[in-house]
Amino acid sequence: MEKLHYFNNNFTKIDINKFEVDTNRIKVLFKNEQESPTGDNIVYFTGILSQNYPKWQKSRNGYKYKQDGWIFDNYKDLPIILWQHSDNYGWIWFMSKIWANDNKDICGLFWVDLDTLDPRNAKQVQKGMVRWISTGAISLESWFEVAEDWSILTKEEVVETYGYDELWKAYMGESDKLTYIVTKQEMVENSLVSIGSNAKALATQVNSLRDEMKIEADKIKDLYTNNKNMSEEKTTTEVEETTTELDTEETTADIPQSDEVTEDNKEVETDTNSLQDNVKTLTDQLAEAQTQIAELTKTRDELSTKVNELESKLRSELKKDAPAVVKWDSMKSMSMDEFKSKYWK
Numbered sequence: 001m002e003k004l005h006y007f008n009n010n011f012t013k014i015d016i017n018k019f020e021v022d023t024n025r026i027k028v029l030f031k032n033e034q035e036s037p038t039g040d041n042i043v044y045f046t047g048i049l050s051q052n053y054p055k056w057q058k059s060r061n062g063y064k065y066k067q068d069g070w071i072f073d074n075y076k077d078l079p080i081i082l083w084q085h086s087d088n089y090g091w092i093w094f095m096s097k098i099w100a101n102d103n104k105d106i107c108g109l110f111w112v113d114l115d116t117l118d119p120r121n122a123k124q125v126q127k128g129m130v131r132w133i134s135t136g137a138i139s140l141e142s143w144f145e146v147a148e149d150w151s152i153l154t155k156e157e158v159v160e161t162y163g164y165d166e167l168w169k170a171y172m173g174e175s176d177k178l179t180y181i182v183t184k185q186e187m188v189e190n191s192l193v194s195i196g197s198n199a200k201a202l203a204t205q206v207n208s209l210r211d212e213m214k215i216e217a218d219k220i221k222d223l224y225t226n227n228k229n230m231s232e233e234k235t236t237t238e239v240e241e242t243t244t245e246l247d248t249e250e251t252t253a254d255i256p257q258s259d260e261v262t263e264d265n266k267e268v269e270t271d272t273n274s275l276q277d278n279v280k281t282l283t284d285q286l287a288e289a290q291t292q293i294a295e296l297t298k299t300r301d302e303l304s305t306k307v308n309e310l311e312s313k314l315r316s317e318l319k320k321d322a323p324a325v326v327k328w329d330s331m332k333s334m335s336m337d338e339f340k341s342k343y344w345k
Contacts, residue, residue, distance in 0.1 A: 004188060005209040006085070006134045007061075011047035011108075013128040019046065019109070021099055029106070030072045030098040032079055041114045043125055044096075049135055049190075052104040055150045062173010063180040063209060067104050069141070071186040081110050082191040083117065085134065092116045095190055108133070112192060125192065134193045139209065141184035144170055147177050155220070164224035171217030180213060 016036060021028065053064040080091035095110040110133070114122040124130045143152045144167075158167045158178060170178035 003212055004136055004138055005212055006136050007050075007209065008132050008134045008193065009048050009051070011045040011131045011133050013131060014044050014046050016042075016044040016111075019044070021097065021109070026099050026101060028097060028099045029070070030076055030079070030095070032094055032096050034094075036096060037111065037113075042111055043114060044109065044111045045131060045133070045192075046109045047107065047133065048101075048105045049098065049108045049133065050106040052106075056145065056147050056179065058173065058179045061209070063182065063213065065185060066181060066183040067100065067106055069182065069184040070106060071140070071184070072098065073186075075187040075189070080189060081112060082189060083121070084193050085136070085189075085191045089116060092192065108190070110190065124194070130192060130194045132193045132195070134191045136188040136190070138186045138188060139182045139184075139212075140186060142180065142182045145179040145181050147179070152181075152183075153178075164220055168217045168221045168224075171213045171220065173213075182209070 016038065050065050050067060050070070051059065052067045053059065058064045075095075079095040081093055081095060083089045083092045093111055093113045093116065095108055097109045099107055101107050112125055114126060117125065121130070143154060144158050145152060153161065155167055158170065162177060166175055166177060169175035170180050173180070
């Protein structure tokens with residue numbers, strides 16, 4: 001599922017002068033080479049970006065990440081921290097370091113420049129009221145861990161061994177036999193957010209891996225149901241064809257050998273005409289429904305285009321107002337190369 005998804009962890013505000021990572025013992029996976037800034041406008045946070053779960057343990061969402069599967073290649077080029085996954089502020093500064101602790105959790109240290117935020121949000125960050133980090137990642141490879149022997153299976157192997165129903169349960173985190181595990185994932189960006197990923201959060205643009213798992217599970221369930229129904233329909237059709245052949249033979253034997261049309265024959269002819277009328281009516285209704293669906297689809301697409309245009313216009317308007325609160329001019333005047341040459345050594 002190569003889609004961007006997010007997961008959240010709680011971070012702790014720290015005094016950078018009292019914080020140290022033992023690089024002789026701890027494996028550092030990424031380090032920002034620029035000098036760590038200090039000052040009243042700089043706030044540091046540290047915590048776990050991605051928790052390590054041993055064999056046959058999983059997160060409360062019903063899945064887990066394989067910690068040695070993280071890829072930071074692209075993130076290293078620009079390890080930015082955003083505000084609420086919004087680009088209206090630009091970045092609010094950087095991830096400083098990423099490492100694996102003794103428990104093999106992926107940990108991070110990042111800093112925020114309060115001058116890039118409006119006064120209210122800056123005060124919330126300064127007081128540690130906003131300290132959730134939301135990591136944006138793309139899943140590149142996933143498997144299923146078997147509880148009995150901790151072996152790893154593909155979804156096709158799961159279907160062959162356990163059936164579609166158990167695969168669906170595994171996607172939903174409800175299986176006692178299998179655990180969904182992401183084994184290769186790329187870090188895209190990190191954001192400081194006020195609300196973690198949940199169904200009632202105002203940040204509706206934040207989706208989660210669990211949402212994608214449910215979509216995949218529903219697809220599998222639909223496929224299983226369709227295959228099952230097709231199998232049952234095939235069996236029913238075969239029985240009906242056999243019955244029809246028998247009925248035809250019996251009916252043929254009972255037909256009077258005469259040119260005279262009987263009352264029974266008239267009834268059969270009437271029933272046939274009625275059936276043909278019903279088929280025509282249903283065909284017309286189906287064509288009308290398809291036309292309505294096409295019209296609704298067109299309307300939906302037009303509304304979607306208008307919504308996108310309005311969102312784009314809103315973002316533009318917000319950026320026009322941004323310099324008054326986030327010093328946008330000084331940030332916007334730099335090209336990416338100029339910015340790197342100034343802040344990277």
